[in-house]
Amino acid sequence: MNFRRILTASPLFVALAGFYDPALSQAPASPRPKDALVSAYNATGERLFQDLAQAPGNIVLSPYSIGSALSMVLAGARGETATAIGDTLGLHLSDVDLASANSGLIAGLNAASGKDSVTLNSANALIEVKSGIVDADYRALLQKSYDAEAFTGDLDAINEWVAQKTSGKISHILSDLPDDTALVLANAAYLKAFWQNPFDKRVTKDGPFHLSALNAVQVPMMHDEDNYALVKGDGYNAIRLPYRSDNGRLGMIVVLPDTVNGVAALAAKLGPDQLAELLADLNAASTIDVRLQVPRFHADFQKSLAAPLQKAGMGLAFEMGRADFSGVTGKPTADLPIAIGDVVHHAVIDVNEESSEAAAATVVEEWAGAMAPENRPVPVPFIVDRPFLFFIVDQQTGAVLFQGRIADPRK
Template structure:
């Protein structure tokens, strides 16, 4: 009987909470944002293994986004490209021949530019940097293998997933579908701080291994919104329909860029610590134009063009999630063999032929102005009057927009999304 390898990708997206800081200066110089092209880096002799994989990971992020966009029609989108890349890169340690080639190509790795060993060294370095306990943002990323006690894995595969991906390996009775699902769901709930619960309804009774990657991010705005000025407002779904949302507001100095060619605003909203976000607001009717040109070069140009300027900023509060059939999406990206009876995962186990039967990915995001601890705080800011010319632009995110969350330490895109309806009730 053909044995299936069940690959499961899990993560919690983001819980963003504001936190009042009286020492923030609007004119304070921020460190430069990351660029996504390899020649942008100057290592200065430092061992920056992650630099080698950053351009490929960015390419993959935008390719995957476009596949999701084509299937999502008019729904919210939110996912972690880094979680998906990491999980499949870890799986590639056990792939051979054409199965391995398809995985490399699907993940946007060109072995003439980066060696296979460098790919895994790069992910190892990313994991080290993301999980640094001294970071200001709360960021945890990890991997785990649930292995059926009947499956004998090759020692080299176990050694490699431990060495490069710090993966835990847990022996489990996966043939007991109900108990296995319960055990895995409990692990996921713990690692995502209760944000993803009961993801797996059951485990296929032929499953011999479940591979999980999770990522949890919680950041505090460097310039928090005052919840006392949040108001009900209209968010335009299209030219005929709108929904009521809680619209946050602040008038401060941000890094912004107006892309006249693509007809969109780009606003950087940084977090405390080494993480930031780009919010992209296309003009009415230009969302597809902006999406079609989403490439690492486009985002790199936006970042390099950012300029400090005082703006009136309106941003809705929202809480959305996305759940995706990665198997289906990867097949459309040319990665097919690993899911078929032709799969060569002989580097995982010599005794049992394996294929990936299922690959799912779930992400959630919460964007708000304040954490609960700061809910009762009143903030009054006084600034000198000035005759500003031209007047500050008023950038209102009251129609569909894009969101990209970037880790500045590893130059990684942690999350990407499109918010078309902040009030939508997701599954």
């Protein structure tokens, strides 16, 4: 029987996969469990993104959504299987610390929602497709520490749950459910956040967006002049666009390469350590007057993460008869073998003058996000007229909720 599918979905949240770097586990000081969890999710998302970025087109994923779904898988793994998953995620916490850190992160992110500014929801689920597979202790652990809903369901029930939790941004995540699917672990994330400095729709006008050095298209470009945190890096500039959230904790970071064709090289060199450094630099930067132009954009991305995860080191978890998920079943592998059949991630993002709206879902099948006055400095231009990277980040927890690459804002 297969523990067939892991799903993640969210309007601006996407998926996860990782390439474990042993150097990440050799830090001289041990971070707090929740910080270690966030770092692992961010790093895994970045490594997965680098793998996905080798193909052309728009990408949207949610490191948080993917990490949440795979943490539930890790909670039920034992022995070498647990080691392989932990190594792939760069996550080495005790069962107690893993559960506690996830519980704290969920509570912290859900607390970011505000009445008139931010809607941020994250939901987990254990859907039992076949009865008699899931041990009561595992079900209780997911309900207590992952705030997971547990219910019996089929393909329609899984898609309906995802659609409900993502406010309809993702209407369905699975088109079929193999006969040997025993259970599905799912995370769905949804974000709708209003800009702290809204763009004026009256000044939005078509402008060029350079898809490449030889090809430009006209797209609606939003305009603003205000104070923003801005940093210069090697081959790029980055800006933080805050949302109207508690203490400005949520924001979108746009990373713009210096050259029209520079996004591929930028994605390749902006690894987990470089991303962490960039986020720290933006948090520490003073705001300056910026003349901003950024396109409206939409992106919709769905991908199976099974191959990247296996390549990253999680192969054992996909091998029927060898994978040890006895923590899920409460029975020895020889008596009730299950393995991961697929990991599916779907993420969507919409950005306009008023807000950003994003959703992501991750599912894991287991088979049994004017001129300046004379006394004012001339504003610094930041014109997003070529392919770029984006990250939606919660400064309070450090979690990257969504990230991606916009190669064409029209799609």
